[in-house]
Every structure is written in structure tokens, then in C-alpha cells.
Amino acid sequence: MAYSDRVLMGPGPSNPYPEAMAAFARPVLGHLDPEFLALLDETNERLRAVWQTGNSLTFPISATGSAGMEAAFCNFVEPGDTVVVGVNGVFGSRMCDVAARCGAEVVAVNEEWGRAIDPQRLLDAHPSPKIIAVVHAETSTGVRNDIAPLGRHTGDALLLVDCVTSLGGIEVAADDWGIDIAYSGTQKCLGVPPGLAPLTVSERALEALVERPQSWYLDLNMIRAYVAGEGARAYHHTAPISMLYALHAGLGAVLEEGLPNAWARHQACGDELHTRLPELGFELWAQEGHRLPQLTTVTLPDGFDDAAGRRCLLERYGIEVGGGLGPVAGKVWRIGAMGHTARPRNAEMLLGALEELVKA
């Protein structure tokens, strides 16, 4: 069967950097091979650069972004702990579910979908939570929640941030912002196929690690003896070698370009879409001032059919965009320009295709 080659302009996965794809061809090594361990160490060093952190425990969880979320909660939450969660989209809601399964008393700070959460509301929600958790870039709405104003004002509470759609696309300054626990996914602005969840944990959060979390697979006490061990590494589980090659190479591409340049490229692509989509009748949906450049959300022109439009984009142009989730299913599109996809040529391609579609 012929292979379709899509331009991936949905909420992720994005098109991977060519360097990431090429790395898959690298011969598989064992997970205890010195050459593989050197590559893992270098990958983690590259991740520290992208997270802008000196955190010693910085590595990719061996599963997709949602497992990063689970690792972030289950290693720090014990039954009865209070967790404040900002909820203005699917992924904030998912945080509540994951935290509750760890036995947390969840205090949800709800905001209308499409609007950003006031950081002060998160700080005021409870006098002494164990964790304050919020999504940086809400993949379901295209909204950026501000993280910097939270940092260093959370007192004893750990600041936990979902950076799945932000890392590599807009600034994330884990140390400067006082982030304690954060996770991401490879398949968005890092420009690597899905399969790993980069995680970073501050030194103060390490002191709060749950001794024996309910998940064995995600147990950071055990995993750190492998990924962050000095000298001899303790086998925990078999690392997903080929995915690590891809991440290592994708991070190399991002850092060679330079993080600020990568952010500027995402911003320029988003600006172009934000400016021109309304001219075609697609109105920007996310709150002004909090719109993600890497993920543009729009309402559809009057009479424009969601499913038929997406099908035509996919079949005639080979372009994938994302539909709305939950309450805005059928009403909103999510248009990503992340990782290798965040190029002016792709913005122009989509705008040209949409212009044809709207006229048809």
C-alpha cells in the first residue's frame, strides 16, 4: 500500500524534524550498552537545555505525554493530599482525574474554555495545598496560561506544569519560573514522533518523592537509579531505544537552530495564521493576549461543515487539522504549526487550501 505523507497541522503529532526520522535507522543497542548510556546522558543534557533547567532528574518517561502527567502526579501525591488544579480545557480536566486516582483531594479552579486562568486564583484556592497544577499550553483550546507569576509564590506547594504543547514552541523557563515538576511530549513542538514524555523534577520536589508510588512502571525512585545513576546503572525496564535515538536527534536539531530561533519560527507562523484566518471567515477563538502561536483555534465560518471540510483538507490536500473537543466539538478547529511543521510554507499552503474550500 502507498504511504500517505500528510502535512500535520492538527494538535499533534506534528511532522518530525528530518534529523529525528533519520535517527530511527541507527542500529538498536542494548539498554545497558555504554554507547547507549552515553546517548541517554546526552539526551538528558539536551533536555535540560530545552527546559532551561539544571535539574539533575531530567529525562524522558518511556511512554507518551499522558504518562508524563501520570508520573508527575503519582510520584508526589499520597491519599488525602490537597492538589489545586487549574481547569480550562481537556488537559486540566485530565489532571483532576489523574490526581484523584492517586487519592488527592482535588480543588479545581475552573475557567471558561478559551480563556486563561488568573494565576492569583490558583494561589488563593487553598491555604496549604501539596501541589498547584496547571497546563501551560491548553491543547484543547489554544490558550496559554501564565506560569511565571505563580513561581516562587506557591510557598510550600510544589508547582506542577503540563508543558506538552509548549516545550520547544514558546518559552519555558523551568528554573526561572520556579517550576518543580513538569512534563512534555515529543510529538508537538519538539518535532519528534510520539512515544516519550520528557520530565523534569526540581531538587526540592525530589525531597517530596512518594516512597512507593502506586505505579511500578513510573516509580521515579527506581527509574532514577537507571537514568541518573553514577557509574553502574540499575536495570528498571528496557528503554525504548529507537525512540530515544529520534528524541536525541530532534533535540539536536532544535538546539542547533537555537531555542529562541525555534520560538521565533513558531511565533511567526502563528502570527501569519492569526492575521489571515479571520480574513477567510475563521474567527480566532482563544482569548486575546493568551493565544498560542503553535496552536491556533478558530470558530468556523457560517455554514461551513466541520467534518466535510476536514475530510477535504485531508483527501485533496493531504493536510490534517484538528476538530474541537468536548463542548466545542463541531464548532472549533485546532490548527497546529509545531516542530518541523512550523514553517511559513505550511501556513501558506493551508491558507491557500482554505481559501479554495471557503469559495467552493
Added chain:
Amino acid sequence: MAYSDRVLMGPGPSNPYPEAMAAFARPVLGHLDPEFLALLDETNERLRAVWQTGNSLTFPISATGSAGMEAAFCNFVEPGDTVVVGVNGVFGSRMCDVAARCGAEVVAVNEEWGRAIDPQRLLDAHPSPKIIAVVHAETSTGVRNDIAPLGRHTGDALLLVDCVTSLGGIEVAADDWGIDIAYSGTQKCLGVPPGLAPLTVSERALEALVERPQSWYLDLNMIRAYVAGEGARAYHHTAPISMLYALHAGLGAVLEEGLPNAWARHQACGDELHTRLPELGFELWAQEGHRLPQLTTVTLPDGFDDAAGRRCLLERYGIEVGGGLGPVAGKVWRIGAMGHTARPRNAEMLLGALEELVKA
């Protein structure tokens, strides 16, 4: 940096089939793309053939083999449930840990490492367990525990089997043997890089699914709406697209060869090693009659240095073998011939290298 190209004769990962490696080059599709969903369906159909099952819920968990173990327990064990676990190696011990974290009352049936567990002891261990769990091929010892005698004699107890190192290398007949829950890994006898954990669940086990397991990421109630959904698929997490391409292609290679032929190839390679290693002073360690062809365990010749020997194999010959785990660290080697590695040429290569080493 130059890429080292190892002959992977440890306990896994094995060398992948060329078809699996080639599939990584396939362009990434979105996880809701109709073409990707068709490939996922076909992958699951191929997995049913390899498991020899008609189970509707048969798919790869989006993480490595140990996450398959966790999914197998956390979706079926509720606090207070009794779980009988056969323990004659690392992976039986791990099962106890994972089950206990789900709140199980674990009844361990211990056997000496290197010996097989008497199935009757598992059946007699408790009058009414929720689950009887055992490892089919113990990766830490090279021992095969018999599964067929358990099947259909477990009463109301679900039969849960770890097939990480068995699937694709020796017979696994999930339906004929009355297996209710089983998981594997891609990086052993399936000849695919590590990263996914094929899982299969019988219809009667589906009725015993925990409604809201402690793991969100591994929640089979939610995942099945994506992987086994009819028509519209409910997004749960982003599937690891490229790893699924590799698995799909690797399974294609196995099924084109024919399962019995793949088993015979593993058997022939194991027979050669079992016959000739003792001639070099490496004595077979696993109990006779229960030796895995795909994973040979041997004690070392008198005066033979474990670490130096493995280093020489790796550096001079580019061959990886595995050391012993736990109580037999430093005393036992684990020599795999799995997946694409299970070829007569690799057995000859290793035997030739060892002959040089022993003489040196």
C-alpha cells in the same frame, strides 16, 4: 560519532527484523487518521494470530513490556483481592510488587531460581484467588514454566501470564491454554525495537475489568474505546505512531515466515547453543526439560571473569550477552537468540568468539 552495530545476544532487545527497521521511515500520520487506524486494526489482527487468540481486546500498550505487566494487574485487581503469583525469578518477583501496589493480597509460590514451578502448586496455593499469575519464559533464569496444565483448571480465577520473552519464540496458545490476560514486549522474539507491550484480554476477563483503575494511562475501559472502537474512535492518548509501524511490519515478517517456522528457527538456534556451550565449559543452568531455546543460561567456566568476558565480547566482536541478575549476578550468563538474532550464523559467531575467549 560512528554507530556501533551490535549482535544482540543478551536477554533483549534482540536485533530487529529488517522489515521493522524499514517501517520507521514511513511518514508519521495522526492518531485519528483513517489510514493509521486501518494500520492499527491490522496490527491488532496480526497480534491475534501471534497470540493464537480470538480475543477482541488485543492491542499493544503504548509503553514497554513492564507497563504491560502493570496494565495486566491494575485493570483487574482491587484492594484486598487475592493474587497467587509464581516466583522463580526477577519477573515473578516484579509481579508481586506490581500486584501489591494495586492493593492485592499476594500469595507467592516460590521455587528455586533456575527451576520450573509445578503448576499444581499454583492451583493449590489458595482456595479462591481472583487471579493466578505466572511468567511463561523467565528472562532472568531461562526457564519455561508450563502454562497449558493450568488452563481451564483455575476455576473462577483469571489466568494471567507474562509472555514477554516467549511470544514469537516458542508456542503461546492463548485460547487453547485458557489464558485470560497476557502481555509481551516487542523487543524479544517479535524482533521489533523496544517500546510497546502487546496485551490480550479474554472475554471473561473483560467482565472483571476494574471500573476505574488507579492508572489513567493504562485504563483499559478508556483505551478500548480507541483501539477497539467501532467507527468513531474516542481519543485517549496519542498513539506512538512510528513504533506501531515497526510492530506492524515486524509482525508481518513473522507471519510471512509462519509462526511454526519462527518457533523452529528459535529452537534450532537454542539447540545448537545448548549442545555446544558445555563443550566450551559453559554449563547449562536452567532445569532440563524447561530450558528456553531463545534464552540460554549458563554458569561460567572455572576462573572465567564475567565482566572482562562480556567486555571483550562487546568490544572485540560487537556481541552483547547478558549477565546474571540478583543472586546469580557474576555467576551466570544469559545468552539470547531471539527475533532476527535467532539465526544459525549468530550461534556460530558467538561460539567461535567464546572458543577464542576461553583459550585466551
